[in-house]
Amino acid sequence: MILFSKLPSVCGGTLLQLPADTPLSYLLFDSRKLVVSPGATFFALKGQQQDGHRYLQQAYQGGIRCFVLEQAPREPMPEASILQVPDSLAALQQLAGWHRRQFSLPLLAITGSNGKTIVKEWLSSLLPASEQVVRSPKSYNSQIGVALSVWQLHEQHSIGIFEAGISQLGEMRALQQVLAPTLGLFTNIGPAHSRGFASLEEKVAEKALLFTDAHTIIYCRDHAPIHAHLQQQYAHKTLIGWSQLETEGPWRAGVVRRQRDSLLQLHTPAGEHSYRLPFRDSASIENALHCLFFLHSQGYAHSELQKQLSQLALPAMRLELKQGVNGSYLLDDAYNNDLAGLQVALEFLQQQKHLRKKTVILSDLLQSGLAEGELYTRVAELLQMHQVGRLIGVGPAISRAAPLFASIGQTAYYDSTEALLQEHPERQISRELVLIKGARPFGFERLVSRLQQKVHGTVLEIDLDALAHNLNFYRSRLKPGTKTMVMVKAFAYGSGSHEVAHLLQYQHVDYLAVAYPDEGISLRQAGITLPIMVMNAAEETFASLLEWELEPELYSLSQLKAFLHYLKTHRKQARVHLKMDTGMHRLGFSRADLPELMELLRASLRLARPPIEVASLFSHLAGADSAEFNDFSQLQAQRLRDYYEQLAEALSYRPLLHLLNSAGILRFPEYQFDMVRLGIGLYGAEVNGMEQRSLHPISTLKTTVSQVKQIPEGETVGYSRSQAARQNMQLATIAIGYADGFDRRFSNGVGKVLIGGALAPVVGRVCMDMTMVDVSGLDVQEGDEVIVFGPERPITQLAGEIGTIPYEILTSVSERVKRVFYSA
Numbered sequence: 001m002i003l004f005s006k007l008p009s010v011c012g013g014t015l016l017q018l019p020a021d022t023p024l025s026y027l028l029f030d031s032r033k034l035v036v037s038p039g040a041t042f043f044a045l046k047g048q049q050q051d052g053h054r055y056l057q058q059a060y061q062g063g064i065r066c067f068v069l070e071q072a073p074r075e076p077m078p079e080a081s082i083l084q085v086p087d088s089l090a091a092l093q094q095l096a097g098w099h100r101r102q103f104s105l106p107l108l109a110i111t112g113s114n115g116k117t118i119v120k121e122w123l124s125s126l127l128p129a130s131e132q133v134v135r136s137p138k139s140y141n142s143q144i145g146v147a148l149s150v151w152q153l154h155e156q157h158s159i160g161i162f163e164a165g166i167s168q169l170g171e172m173r174a175l176q177q178v179l180a181p182t183l184g185l186f187t188n189i190g191p192a193h194s195r196g197f198a199s200l201e202e203k204v205a206e207k208a209l210l211f212t213d214a215h216t217i218i219y220c221r222d223h224a225p226i227h228a229h230l231q232q233q234y235a236h237k238t239l240i241g242w243s244q245l246e247t248e249g250p251w252r253a254g255v256v257r258r259q260r261d262s263l264l265q266l267h268t269p270a271g272e273h274s275y276r277l278p279f280r281d282s283a284s285i286e287n288a289l290h291c292l293f294f295l296h297s298q299g300y301a302h303s304e305l306q307k308q309l310s311q312l313a314l315p316a317m318r319l320e321l322k323q324g325v326n327g328s329y330l331l332d333d334a335y336n337n338d339l340a341g342l343q344v345a346l347e348f349l350q351q352q353k354h355l356r357k358k359t360v361i362l363s364d365l366l367q368s369g370l371a372e373g374e375l376y377t378r379v380a381e382l383l384q385m386h387q388v389g390r391l392i393g394v395g396p397a398i399s400r401a402a403p404l405f406a407s408i409g410q411t412a413y414y415d416s417t418e419a420l421l422q423e424h425p426e427r428q429i430s431r432e433l434v435l436i437k438g439a440r441p442f443g444f445e446r447l448v449s450r451l452q453q454k455v456h457g458t459v460l461e462i463d464l465d466a467l468a469h470n471l472n473f474y475r476s477r478l479k480p481g482t483k484t485m486v487m488v489k490a491f492a493y494g495s496g497s498h499e500v501a502h503l504l505q506y507q508h509v510d511y512l513a514v515a516y517p518d519e520g521i522s523l524r525q526a527g528i529t530l531p532i533m534v535m536n537a538a539e540e541t542f543a544s545l546l547e548w549e550l551e552p553e554l555y556s557l558s559q560l561k562a563f564l565h566y567l568k569t570h571r572k573q574a575r576v577h578l579k580m581d582t583g584m585h586r587l588g589f590s591r592a593d594l595p596e597l598m599e600l601l602r603a604s605l606r607l608a609r610p611p612i613e614v615a616s617l618f619s620h621l622a623g624a625d626s627a628e629f630n631d632f633s634q635l636q637a638q639r640l641r642d643y644y645e646q647l648a649e650a651l652s653y654r655p656l657l658h659l660l661n662s663a664g665i666l667r668f669p670e671y672q673f674d675m676v677r678l679g680i681g682l683y684g685a686e687v688n689g690m691e692q693r694s695l696h697p698i699s700t701l702k703t704t705v706s707q708v709k710q711i712p713e714g715e716t717v718g719y720s721r722s723q724a725a726r727q728n729m730q731l732a733t734i735a736i737g738y739a740d741g742f743d744r745r746f747s748n749g750v751g752k753v754l755i756g757g758a759l760a761p762v763v764g765r766v767c768m769d770m771t772m773v774d775v776s777g778l779d780v781q782e783g784d785e786v787i788v789f790g791p792e793r794p795i796t797q798l799a800g801e802i803g804t805i806p807y808e809i810l811t812s813v814s815e816r817v818k819r820v821f822y823s824a
C-alpha cells in the first residue's frame with residue numbers, strides 16, 4: 001500500500017494539498033462508479049468523449065477525498081488530498097506499474113487478436129489447485145483496464161495472468177511497462193481492429209512489444225507473421241512455438257475431431273500426452289492447445305489436468321438483464337465468481353436504477369487466494385458501498401461469514417442451492433433488482449430459470465454496449481458543448497424504453513424526448529430524472545405533464561393559448577419547447593403565426609410570474625438523409641435561424657436552438673446549433689448510408705423452430721395455398737408471425753431467416769404467430785435458434801426486401817416479444 005504523500009515519487013507531479021495522508025485503496029476514474037472508501041482515489045482522465053475534470057465536484061460531494069488530476073479544481077475541495085500531474089492516465093499507469101513491481105511472481109501476459117479472454121480464463125481453471133491466481137476481470141485489457149487489473153495483486157498470489165489489447169500503434173509500450181510480464185503468450189493474429197495499423201506485420205510487431213522483458217513466449221508457429229517476427233526479434237528468448245501442421249519440431253499437436261469432442265495429442269520434449277477436449281471447433285482447439293503447451297512447458301502439468309479439461313466451458317462474456325418474476329429485474333452473471341467479477345457486476349447494477357431495492361444472491365467465492373475472513377470482509381464492504389439492501393448467501397463458507405454482513409438490512413443463508421430452491425425464492429422476490437452470482441458448482445442456472453419471467457420462443461436481445469458505442473460515435477461528431485437530446489419515443493424505437501433511458505441517463509445525455517405523455521410518465525415512474533420533452537401534448541394531459549415535470553412541445557397558437565390559460569388558472573409555471581414549421585409541413589408554427597406568437601410570449605413575460613419559459617426552439621428536416629435535398633435542408637436551417645432571432649428578441653433571452661436528427665448530425669455539422677436530436681442512429685441504422693460501418697447493430701430478434709417436416713413436391717404451404725413446393729421440401733415452422741412484428745410482406749420467399757448460419761426463405765404466407773421456412777438440405781431440428789435480424793442479418797437488408805425503412809422494422813417488434821438486455 002502506498003501513502004498518498006508518496007505518490008509524487010512514483011508518478012511525478014505536485015501535491016497541491018494534503019489535509020490528511022491515507023494509503024490508496026480503490027482506483028476510480030468514472031464518476032458514475034464511485035466507491036466511497038478511505039483512500040479511494042479519483043483519477044480525472046481526459047478521454048475523447050468525457051473529461052473527468054468535469055466530475056470533480058460530483059466525486060467530492062459523493063465522499064471521495066483523494067484526487068489525481070491535470071488541472072486544479074475550479075471550486076475548493078478543502079478536505080481533499082490533490083496531486084496535480086501532466087497526464088493523469090500516465091500517472092495511473094505508473095502507479096500500477098510500481099505496484100506490480102512490488103511482487104516477484106511469474107506473470108503471464110496474453111495478447112493477440114482473438115481468444116485472449118478465453119485462454120486467460122481457461123488457464124486459471126487448469127492451473128493446479130495449489131496456485132493462487134490473479135487475473136484480469138472479464139476482458140479488462142485496455143490502457144485503463146490493465147492498470148486496474150494489476151492493482152489487484154497482493155502477497156498471497158502465486159501467479160498472475162493478464163490480457164493486453166491495443167487498437168493502435170504506440171499503445172503497447174505503456175501496457176508493457178505496467179505489466180512487466182515474465183512470460184508471454186501470443187494467441188493469433190487476424191484482421192480485427194486493423195484500422196490503426198498500416199500492415200499485419202506492423203500490428204504483430206506492436207503487439208510483440210509486450211514481451212520485451214519476458215524470458216519465454218508461447219505461440220503457434222502456424223501463424224507465419226507471428227513466427228517470423230518472434231524468431232527475428234526475440235531469438236535470445238525461449239520461444240515455445242508449437243504447431244498443428246508441421247511433422248517435425250519439439251512442440252507439436254495432432255488433433256482428431258469426433259462427433260462431440262476432440263482428441264488432442266501433444267508432443268513435447270518430455271514425451272507424449274493425450275487429452276480429450278469437450279469442444280470440436282478450431283478456435284476452442286487452438287485456445288486449449290495454447291493452455292496445454294503453456295502448462296507443460298512451464299512445469300504446471302498435473303494429474304488432475306484431464307479432469308479439469310473435461311469441465312471447461314466457454315466463459316460467459318456478458319451480463320444479462322432479464323425481467324424476473326413479480327416485477328423484478330434479474331442481473332444474471334454466470335461469470336466466474338471472484339471479487340473483481342463481483343465488483344464489475346455491482347457497477348453494472350448502478351447503471352440500471354429502475355428499482356430502489358437491491359438484492360444480491362451470492363454463492364461461496366472459490367479460488368480467491370484470500371483467507372475466508374478477509375475475503376468476506378471485502379465482499380461485505382463492496383455490498384455496502386453499492387447500497388445492497390438484501391443478501392441471500394448460498395454455501396457453507398458464506399454462511400459461516402454471516403456476522404460480517406451484519407450491516408446489511410436483510411440477510412438469509414442457505415447451505416446449498418437446493419436448500420434455497422426448496423424455500424420458493426420466486427415468492428420472496430418482488431419489485432427488486434436482483435444480482436445472481438454463483439460459482440459454477442452451485443448451478444445457479446436453476447435459480448435463474450425459477451426467478452425469470454417465462455420467455456416464449458421469441459426474444460429481442462439488446463446490446464447495451466453497442467448502444468453506448470453508437471451514442472459515443474455521434475457525440476464524437478459534435479462540436480464541444482453541443483447538447484444531445486435522445487429520442488426514446490415508440491418504446492425507444494422498439495428497444496425498450498426504461499432500460500435504454502437508464503443507460504442514457506447514466507451516459508449523461510442532456511434530454512430525452514417521447515411522443516406522448518404516457519411514455520414520459522412511464523419513464524418518470526421508472527426513476528428517470530433527465531428533462532423530458534413530450535411531442536404531442538393534448539389539452540387533457542396538461543395536468544399530468546406538470547405533475548410529472550414533463551416539458552411539452554407546443555406547435556400551434558391554439559395549443560399555446562390553451563396551455564397559457566391552463567397555467568394561469570392553476571397558477572403554475574412550465575418549461576416548453578416551440579416547434580417551428582420550416583418546410584416539413586407536419587407540425588409547427590408557420591411564418592404567418594410569428595407576430596401573434598411573439599405577442600403572446602411578450603404578454604406572458606410581462607406577468608409577475610411568467611407562466612412559461614421557452615427552453616428551446618426547434619424544427620425538423622424533411623430530407624436530412626439525402627444529398628438530393630441539401631438545398632432544401634439549408635433553406636430550412638436559414639428559416640429557423642431567422643425565426644429564432646425574432647423570437648429571442650421578443651423573449652429577451654436565448655433558448656436552446658436545435659434542428660438536426662441522426663442523419664443531419666453527420667450531413668450538416670454546421671447546423672448543430674445548441675443541441676441535436678439523436679434517434680435511429682443510436683439504434684444502429686445510419687440512414688445516410690455514409691457511416692454504417694461506424695455503428696454497431698444493437699438488437700437481435702431471435703425465435704425458435706417449433707416443428708420440422710418433409711413435404712412432397714406439389715403440396716402447398718399455409719393460408720390461401722399461396723405457394724407450392726417445386727420439389728420435395730424440408731420445412732420448418734418458426735415461432736414468429738406478423739403479430740410479433742414479422743411483416744406479412746415477407747411472405748412467399750420475400751423474407752429470409754438465418755438458421756445455423758444459412759438463409760432459409762419464407763414459404764407461403766406469414767401467419768399471425770408462425771411462419772414456415774424452407775430448410776431443405778439443412779441440418780435443422782426442433783428447438784433450433786432462428787435469427788430474424790441481428791449483426792449477421794442487418795435490418796437495412798430486411799427493410800430493403802419489403803421496400804420500407806429500418807425505422808419500421810425496429811418499431812414493429814411487438815411488445816409481447818420479451819426484451820433481454822446485456823452488457824459485456
Ligand SMILES: *Cc1c(COP(=O)(O)O)cnc(C)c1O
Pocket residue numbers: 487620660661662663677678679680681
Ligand atoms: C423522431 C424524431 C427525431 C429523430 O429522428 P431520427 O431520424 O430517428 O434521428 C428528431 N426530431 C424529431 C422531431 C423527431 O420526431
